[in-house]
Amino acid sequence: MSQVIKVGMADLKASKEPINLITSGLGSCVGICIFDANSKIGGLAHIMLPSSKGVRQSDNKAKFADTAVNVLIADMIKLGAKRGKMTAKIAGGSQMFNFKGTSDVMRIGERNIEASKQALMEANIPILSEDCGGNFGRTIILDTKSGNLLIRTIQHGEKII
């Protein structure tokens, strides 16, 4: 069994093969995975909110899509990854609870997906695949050997993207 680093809610970590990265119980949060296939270095951020703008307490950069991506890239470069080789995969952004007349504020999952894509685009990192939306939780594991992202759910099985 290979070594795995756990990434908590509003947290981010980078690692090099053979150490994989896991984050559990993504709901409306989004897991942003970045991988450099050459150096076999991966990064995983578990973001909770789309934007740090206008937020009083925004010290934790891993909490927001717009700030987490750059910190994650910097952490990966420290381990020896090359920015030009990085690709991304994202998962999560579901809506666990349904209320009638749900306002925009409530659709936080969708906004997290949008903001994650935007942040990756601004960093010039192409998104290879995604598994987003729905109304169920996900646990994701980034394999730093292949760059495969394993997605585990309770009611919708497992898949690799």
Place this chain on the structure above:
Amino acid sequence: MDFNELSELQLDALREIGNIGAGNAATALSQLIQRKIDMEVPRVKVLPIKDIPDAVGGPELLVAGVYLRVESTAPSNILFVLPVANAKKIVNSLMGKEFDADIDDMGHSALMEIGNILAGSYLNALAMFTSLSFMPSVPSLSIDMAGAILSEVIINLGEVADYALIIETKFKEDETDVSGYFFLLPEPQSLQTILATLGVSS
């Protein structure tokens, strides 16, 4: 107001309203399933948000969560969470079914109604104590990973802080384990209002 700055007196006051609210809710649950329900003394905790899923048994634990938003001058959130195995037992003892049956649509309705009744009785106590009025929303149910369920509620708090205040009560029943957690999560600005009505504002 920063949750970390709460004094011991303020925490005691919050614990006491938790106690009375949860006592009401436990009585309601007990009447509903016609069994004796014990409750633990409520814990008032200020937790880093990343640690909250661990408080109910880990982010991947399969749980049923009933979530209600509470409109008030002190807006809050209520979440009743219990492991699915326990949810099945409660549903089955309500509906008179076998213990291993899956939770069907009727069961989902039953769980939401249980959440409704618990929240109503809890909020009644809170309203009497604080002279504030509380209007719970229609309940919403999700059966999935604990981390996914809890994180959504925390985000919906309009959470801008890195900590959340949780008033947590654990319900237990002797012969059959139907234990679950009942959370009252006031929005950050609501805390000041609640503490002021209790006469312990800072």
